[in-house]
Amino acid sequence: MSSSAPSSAESHLATAKTALTAVASVAAATMVVRSVVQEYMPEVHELISCSVRRFFRYFSFEMTAVIEEFVGFEPNEVFEAAESYLATKISHSTRRINVNKLEKQSNFTVTVERNEEVLDTFDGVKLRWILVCQTANKKDFRNPRDLNSTLKSEVRFYELRFNKKFKNVVLESYLPFVVKEAALIKQKIKTLKIFSLDSYSAWSSVTLDHPSTFRTLAMDPELKKDLVEDLDCFVQRKSFYERVGKAWKREYLLYGPPGTGKSSLIAAIANHLNFDIYDLDLSSVESNAGLRNLLMTTANRSILVVEDIDCSIEFKDRTSDEPSRVTHEDNDHKPVTLSGLLNFVDGLWSSCGNERIIVFTTNYIEKLDPALLRPGRMDMHIHMSYCTPAGFEVLASNYLKIEDHILFEQVEGFIRETEVTPAEIAEQLMRNGYVDKVLQGLIVFLKAKKLKNDEAKAKKSSQSLRT
Numbered sequence: 299m300s301s302s303a304p305s306s307a308e309s310h311l312a313t314a315k316t317a318l319t320a321v322a323s324v325a326a327a328t329m330v331v332r333s334v335v336q337e338y339m340p341e342v343h344e345l346i347s348c349s350v351r352r353f354f355r356y357f358s359f360e361m362t363a364v365i366e367e368f369v370g371f372e373p374n375e376v377f378e379a380a381e382s383y384l385a386t387k388i389s390h391s392t393r394r395i396n397v398n399k400l401e402k403q404s405n406f407t408v409t410v411e412r413n414e415e416v417l418d419t420f421d422g423v424k425l426r427w428i429l430v431c432q433t434a435n436k437k438d439f440r441n442p443r444d445l446n447s448t449l450k451s452e453v454r455f456y457e458l459r460f461n462k463k464f465k466n467v468v469l470e471s472y473l474p475f476v477v478k479e480a481a482l483i484k485q486k487i488k489t490l491k492i493f494s495l496d497s498y499s500a501w502s503s504v505t506l507d508h509p510s511t512f513r514t515l516a517m518d519p520e521l522k523k524d525l526v527e528d529l530d531c532f533v534q535r536k537s538f539y540e541r542v543g544k545a546w547k548r549e550y551l552l553y554g555p556p557g558t559g560k561s562s563l564i565a566a567i568a569n570h571l572n573f574d575i576y577d578l579d580l581s582s583v584e585s586n587a588g589l590r591n592l593l594m595t596t597a598n599r600s601i602l603v604v605e606d607i608d609c610s611i612e613f614k615d616r617t618s619d620e621p622s623r624v625t626h627e628d629n630d631h632k633p634v635t636l637s638g639l640l641n642f643v644d645g646l647w648s649s650c651g652n653e654r655i656i657v658f659t660t661n662y663i664e665k666l667d668p669a670l671l672r673p674g675r676m677d678m679h680i681h682m683s684y685c686t687p688a689g690f691e692v693l694a695s696n697y698l699k700i701e702d703h704i705l706f707e708q709v710e711g712f713i714r715e716t717e718v719t720p721a722e723i724a725e726q727l728m729r730n731g732y733v734d735k736v737l738q739g740l741i742v743f744l745k746a747k748k749l750k751n752d753e754a755k756a757k758k759s760s761q762s763l764r765t
């Protein structure tokens with residue numbers, strides 16, 4: 299018995315060959331029929347093309363997700379996210395990109411141009427993106443997408459192609475990842491704003507372009523380190539605040555003489571976290587109801603600043619300790635108090651506010667109501683002190699671009715013995731001239747300052763001896 303029965307592998311091969319031959323014959327026959335029909339019967343040709351496409355699509359492994367620019371009248375978050383995200387995927391193979399910049403923007407906006415294919419990989423899954431633009435059908439107003447695009451005269455959507463078997467990975471992991479990444483990118487390039495109250499007591503904003511950063515700030519190095527760590531820890535504790543059911547907010551009290559960098563520190567915090575600033579002048583808020591409205595209209599990831607609290611407002615309502623029959627309505631019309639503000643903040647922001655920072659500043663901590671200073675009221679007290687030798691070195695590096703100099707020892711000696719603010723030193727360092735000349739000028743200034751301070755001290759002590 300020399301011949302054996304065909305093995306199962308051979309039989310599979312034979313079946314596959316037959317199937318392939320069949321597909322090839324269908325394709326060849328279709329081509330012939332198509333060319334004949336194309337010539338003589340265009341409608342039949344369209345019908346056949348459609349069926350052929352459907353036939354091949356059935357055997358294709360590819361799936362396409364269409365991500366339109368608008369959902370009804372609203373912008374599609376996934377489309378916007380894809381636009382930002384894909385800009386980070388521009389590679390050597392990208393041939394055309396779009397570059398835009400509005401006058402007020404500090405950075406260029408770069409996006410991938412239409413019909414450009416962008417490749418991406420996520421957990422080993424290969425993905426192909428392409429931005430498709432089609433001329434809008436302006437007459438078809440039944441379709442909101444077309445109505446939207448009448449303004450733009452084109453309909454834009456992304457096609458995202460991937461292997462069908464990764465459908466769940468794409469929908470459940472990849473696209474949420476793209477949305478999250480895009481939010482981070484936007485946050486990074488966001489232009490910071492500072493809001494203040496206009497003449498109608500409503501927030502109005504301008505771009506915040508303050509150069510102060512933690513690097514340029516002259517303050518106690520340990521305190522600076524602690525504060526940066528505190529801020530970084532705060533923004534990462536979303537789940538902690540959710541778990542304990544507290545408002546996700548942090549309160550800082552900055553105190554120190556004028557010119558020691560309290561406002562500069564607020565700008566440095568805003569630049570570090572990329573948070574907008576709301577500068578709240580409590581003396582121009584008429585009532586609790588007005589304050590509540592203002593707080594409700596501040597955005598998340600922002601810093602609410604109340605400057606000079608010692609002079610702007612009472613801490614407590616003077617009548618609040620007396621037994622009273624104040625109705626809710628009366629309360630709405632009452633003048634604002636600081637304790638009222640803090641209570642609002644706890645209530646309102648625990649339900650609707652996220653990542654809020656409140657900063658209070660004062661030049662005179664001794665004038666503050668003790669209730670505001672009691673432990674647990676503020677999360678951190680930050681003393682912005684007179685300039686120290688370490689602070690001077692930061693300022694010298696900022697203004698003169700030097701890390702050391704033969705005159706540093708003399709300057710630092712005076713700084714140790716004299717109460718001088720970083721603002722005063724900064725003013726001296728901004729003077730024109732060579733480094734030597736500027737530092738000599740600073741020494742003359744410090745000598746005079748020391749003399750003046752000593753005289754003032756002597757006068758004060760002789761006055762107190764007399765009384």
Ligand SMILES: Nc1ncnc2c1ncn2[C@@H]1O[C@H](COP(=O)(O)OP(=O)(O)OP(=O)(O)O)[C@@H](O)[C@H]1O
Pocket residue numbers: 514515516517554555556557558559560561562563661682719720721722724
């Ligand atoms: N600690 C500091 N580090 C770096 N620069 C400082 C510092 N303090 C003051 N300056 C410089 O002095 C200027 C004024 O400082 P700033 O307005 O921050 O002081 P302030 O404490 O807010 O004063 P005020 O109590 O009068 O509001 C700043 O623009 C900055 O150039």
Ligand SMILES: [Mg+2]
Pocket residue numbers: 560561562
């Ligand atoms: Mg200030």
